[in-house]
Amino acid sequence: MTFKIITDSTADLDEKWAQSHDVEILGLHITLDGVVYETVGDKRLTSEVLLEQMKNGSKPTTSQINVGQFEEAFRRHAESGQAVLYLAFSSVLSGTYQSAVMAREMILEEYPEAVIEIVDTLAAAGGEGYLSILAAQARDEGKNLEETKAMIEDVLPRLRTYFLVDDLYHLMRGGRLSKGSAIIGSLVNIKPLLWLAADGKLLPIAKVRGRKKGMKEMLSLATQDLAHKTAIVAYSTDLDSAQTLKENLLENPMIDEVLIVPLGPVISTHVGPGTLAVFTIGKEAR
Structure with a gap:
């Protein structure tokens, strides 16, 4: 059954x-x-x-x-x-x-x-x-x-999860990130890049100056060691950037399908407006 x-x-x-x-x-x-x-x-x-x-x-x-x-x-x-x-x-x-x-x-x-x-x-x-x-x-x-x-x-x-957020304040407010880690989110034009580590914790991994550089870095990390040909892109408010991420992902010969999904209200509560995310599956455990 x-x-x-x-x-x-x-x-x-x-x-x-x-x-x-x-x-x-x-x-x-x-x-x-x-x-x-x-x-x-x-x-x-x-x-x-x-x-x-x-x-x-x-x-x-x-x-x-x-x-x-x-x-x-x-x-x-x-x-x-x-x-x-x-x-x-x-x-x-x-x-x-x-x-x-x-x-x-x-x-x-x-x-x-x-x-x-x-x-x-x-x-x-x-x-x-x-x-x-x-x-x-x-x-x-x-x-x-x-x-x-x-x-x-x-x-x-082996699931890879990367978030590029405009401001870490919302994650700090909801208790998903320490106040010390969130300070970088207040710096001018610094776009924090986070990932879900092997133990499930959401951690900052890079401080990138400018959104375009942040997107480029996120793509680089998400496309290493790929094992599945499908990727997922998620967004809150910025569909145009999500479309750009999709186009860039499809240039990779290891990817033949990219799904774009809006971040739901629960996740949006914690990451706020302007967030982008990429999800892929790698060959080795993260």
């Missing part, structure tokens, strides 16, 4: 794509100007609205998926006898993964025969989305849950 793939709204997957590929998305929440918003469904907060409010001085915050949300989702599939593979937002960046683990233990007490597998992707945004896409492709090709999980666990250490 086939299995259900679940991920969360930090994967920045298109909801229509997710529905057509039988991928369930659970949503984190965002508090903006005192109002709590969903990040999945027809009433979800869009990145466009969020980023415009941030430009006007709003300081949104995010809330992890709680145990109750996971319990409801896992119970629904346990009752129907469907196995679940949940690909979780990095445990280093959110408590969402731990909530899922707690809910799994509770459901297994009620339904000992249920199959609920959880993978800490140590990824975010298009990287987490990339893994979700690969999982759906594997399932469609006939791989079972165990085979798909093993494939994802093989790929995730």
